Amino acid sequence: MSRRVEQKAQARQRIAELRAAQERRKRLLIALGAVAVVVVVIGALVVVRLAGGGKQTATGLSGAADAGIVSALAAVPATTFDQVGSDGVQGGPAAITAPALTTDGKPKVLYIGAEFCPFCAAERWPVAVALSRFGTFSNLGTTHSAGDDVYPNTPTLSFHGASYTSKYLAFTGVETTTNEKVDGQYTPLDTPTAADQQTFETYNEPPYVKSGGSIPFIDLGGRFVSSGATYTPETLAGKTPTEIATALKDPSSPIARAVDASANLYTAALCQLTNNQPGTVCTTPAVTAAAGKLTQ
Known part of the structure; x- marks a missing residue:
């Protein structure tokens, strides 16, 4: 057992x-x-x-614009400007009566926008192209609009930290915020001077512009102002800054037909500030025709 x-x-x-x-x-x-x-x-x-999820951040790379992009802004052929003309541009510089806006004795172009803004993203291209016909940019940036706004991640330039050299014009570019949110708010970037803020608050309102407070806001020498975008940011969707810069010289490209056409209007307004100098720019058929379309 x-x-x-x-x-x-x-x-x-x-x-x-x-x-x-x-x-x-x-x-x-x-x-x-x-x-x-x-x-x-x-x-x-x-x-x-x-x-870019969770924090609602934008996607894509930001950094310094390479030399090829900066060169392309200033290398759009006159024949391309003439072929695209300025038909179809939505809005654009409107003439105002105001004190002259100057820096160091030269007419000043004031741009106020923000990196998150898709309409700013679209409008920087024609502003930069037009100004590149009168001078040279240094330290331009490349970036994109916010990923959680309309027309998300629109590829663009940035005027933050950029400088501009011209014997005809002065330029101030203000990017008030980045395209990234922290605690639900876009991070502050550039702060306009008191004088530039006063210009923005005074002339970014009716009757100077159709609707008040919009960005981008561009004041051209106190003679013209523009608020908002002159074409849809959708035109740039899916492109890189290099692809956009390359397309500027092709008059058959939708990008050239939008950006260069708007640049013709800005150029026409700038020529009125410079007494039509340089003549090689201000007497071209496209600029002459655009001058007759500057809105009052």
């Missing part, structure tokens, strides 16, 4: 050991599964962060 009791005891012990091993295996599998879930969740959060 004792032998049989001993065998039963050994059997019960073996069963207990097997059950304990099974329980340890089960717990190990549960632990491994939990680790796997954590890894997947972390990976997903990293992907969302890189893609």
Whole structure:
């Protein structure tokens, strides 16, 4: 009998050991599964962060504009400007009666916008193209509009930190915020001077512009103002800044027909500030025709 009791005891012990091993295996599998879930969740959060999710950040790269982009702004052929003309431009510079806006004795162009703004993103291109016919930019940036606004991630230039050299004109570019949100607000960037803020508040209202407070706001020497975009930002969707700059020379490109056409209007207004200098720019057929379309 004792032998049989001993065998039963050994059997019960073996069963207990097997059950304990099974329980340890089960717990190990549960632990491994939990680790796997954590890894997947972390990976997903990293992907969302890189893609601009969660914080509602924009996507794409921002940085300095390469030399090819800056060169392309100033290398649009006169024949391209003439072929695209200025028909179809929505709005544009409107003549105003105001004190002259100058810096160092030269007519000043004041741009106030923000990097998150898709309409600013669109309008920087024709403003930069027009100004490049009178001078040279340094330290232009490339960026994009916000990823959580209309026309998300519109590729564009940035005037933050840029400088402009011209014997005809002066330029001030103000980008009031970035395209990134922190605690639900776009991060502050440039602060306009008190005088520039006063210009913005005074002339970015009816009757000078159709609707008040819009950006981008551009004051051209106190003679003309423009508020908002002159074409739809959708024209630039899916392009890189380099692709946009390259397309500017092609009169068959929708980008050239939008950007260069608007630039013709800005150029016509600038020519009135410079007494039609340089003549190689201000006497071209496209600029002459655009001068007759400057709105009152």
